[in-house]
Amino acid sequence: MYSRGSVIPMFVKQLESGQPLTLTEPHMTRFLMSLDQSVDLVYHAFLNAAPGDLFVRKAPASTVHTLALAVASLLGYDEPEVRVIGVRHGEKMHETLLSREEMVTAEDQGGYFRVPLDARSMQYELYFDEGDTKTARLDDYTSENAERLTVEQTRELLLTLPEFEALKVGAA
Template identity: 55%
Template sequence: MEKVAQSVARSLPTDAATTISMVRYGNVMCSRGSAIPLFMRQIRSGRPISVTEPTMTRFLMPLRDSVALVHHAFENASQGDLFIRKAPASTIADLVTALKELFEVPDHPVDVIGWRHAEKLYETLASGQELASGDDMGDYYRIRMDTRDLNYKAYFSEGDRETSHFDDYHSHNTTQLTVPQVKELLLTLAEVHADIEAWKSERK
């Protein structure tokens, strides 16, 4: 979809009234794709917390940061820009430990069920090749649209000697949160607060 959007952006005149840009980020905490609500349900129901691989890392981005990313794109985008919000990460093991401590169930069982099909050890948000031509904007990366004309010689007889070497940006090499830091971040989420309070009421 990013390529489709950039294809349209590339076809627009330079004075177009519409600016097309994109945002890219990992899972939003407590969203539909997040494991956090599942882990909380398993704690509250007394079932073991199901973990595929404890050493996996995932970006931890609250909804407010994903909204801020969209606002940043609105305010700073040029035609075809892609914006990435930098975010910390943690291992799944530390995330589970943080939730167990917040719910005051340190001995709650954990069931390591093994890798699921196509599951990744870490999430990659930007390749080194993208970052080589991008801008570091502090809390964000801007990846500029490639506006070069398609040149098939580059695939057969020519290359680019002026390449820079960057590492990919992924959840293994971003800032890694400790268990206390994960707990602090979780406590900023209304959904986590609500589940903890409901859990306390159920146990009275």
């Protein structure tokens, strides 16, 4: 969640230099997952996977605006100036972790989805008369329709990151 390419270091740099926080689109959503949660996902997959399985953690999401406000709050900026710069070329409004086609075969394992390998044959004549009606009733699993975090919940998640641990004393 906090890497060299993420927006968090950019927000920190902007706040510390007195610049406004720049957001491409405030309603844009992203999944949030700590390093510990990522390790838990790998461990869960290790214990439960069959060859070819895909595992997705049911991660919460946040708008970019909520994330910016949470970072600012942790650094002591209660009402930061925000400047919207617009969506960049090729940038998606929401992340998609599973398509509706994958959701049809996904097994709900509590905090995770397991999508087994699709090993069906390519003999399309077997499916000529009958389609799959379940697909039409499902949605993709995206950061738009996942659990949405509040500013306070985003703050709490950020405080689990080593980069923000020093701020825990001030956040209490």
